[in-house]
Ligand SMILES: Nc1ncnc2c1ncn2[C@@H]1O[C@H](COP(=O)(O)OP(=O)(O)OP(=O)(O)O)[C@@H](O)[C@H]1O
């Protein structure tokens with residue numbers, strides 16, 4: 001399939017056929033993509049490996065093409081272990097913002113004696129953060145539930161948060177917050193409850209309705225997170241990730257009222273954000289304007305260098321003398 005559209009701002013939009021050489025389909029100013037499937041599958045599938053290599057070689061050969069978002073930045077988020085490390089660094093750098101209690105995660109298989117270093121019940125998630133299997137999770141309530149855990153996975157401390165998830169959707173320098181249903185509160189500490197298996201889409205999609213998200217009526221509701229705290233969180237994340245199109249899932253601890261980021265999503269669905277497309281177009285425009293300024297600066301610097309070399313030659317100066325003059329400020 002090949003779509004050829006002219007948008008309102010006069011730019012052309014194409015759907016790129018990854019199976020074909022990219023150069024004849026270009027040139028492209030900006031490529032917007034979600035190659036998560038291809039990246040994950042390229043680990044074991046030759047065709048995906050080939051598609052990815054084809055794409056990467058185009059990107060390498062065309063450094064002027066802006067990629068939304070860069071592949072290395074995205075790839076880090078496909079591994080929950082790496083993505084939780086990013087979240088914990090963010091915690092350290094967010095001074096003064098009421099954000100704390102970041103998630104603790106461990107690699108499995110781990111020394112079984114280590115289990116008493118985490119608080120029950122942890123949420124167990126697949127290490128790979130993309131694909132239908134990645135949404136299958138479980139809550140384990142005691143060491144007796146550990147055999148239910150299927151490595152490779154990460155264990156994240158469960159934070160009781162009043163069954164409200166705050167999804168933050170980022171598009172460049174803008175972000176949008178929407179509320180979603182979420183897991184209900186569970187008491188902290190081991191108990192003899194059976195492992196609860198769940199699919200994240202059954203509990204935290206807008207239409208989700210599950211017994212796992214139903215709070216009892218006396219539970220007081222929490223105030224929403226402050227817009228300053230959310231803006232600071234997004235700002236820190238943008239710097240840490242080097243990405244423009246991502247989502248972060250935030251919950252509020254019912255006891256301490258502090259924010260906890262539990263998940264970072266690559267190019268999420270932006271459901272409930274009607275401003276998504278205009279914001280994306282604005283962001284693309286900004287990126288292209290910055291690129292044009294960058295190109296103009298390179299031209300200007302090259303011109304200055306050329307003129308000084310030519311002037312030096314004309315005055316009979318050596319390269320070393322020219323360097324000395326340039327360093328006089
Ligand atoms: N640490 C935690 N503490 C409390 N609840 C959690 C925690 N981690 C996950 N949950 C619950 O599980 C749900 C799914 O978690 P998570 O966002 O990691 O799943 P996902 O499959 O990566 O979701 P997405 O659709 O955003 O990719 C959350 O919306 C929340 O209800």
Ligand SMILES: O=P(O)(O)O[C@H]1[C@H](OP(=O)(O)O)[C@@H](OP(=O)(O)O)[C@@H](O)[C@@H](O)[C@@H]1OP(=O)(O)O
Nearest residue numbers: 036129130131132247265266267268269270271
């Ligand atoms: O399909 P949807 O539009 O709901 O998008 C979800 C998408 O699910 P998919 O697996 O069906 O593509 C997920 O992709 P992977 O984690 O598997 O990459 C993830 O990005 C979620 O963050 C998105 O949900 P949201 O964050 O917007 O709730």
Ligand SMILES: [Mg+2]
Nearest residue numbers: 129263264265
């Ligand atoms: Mg996710």
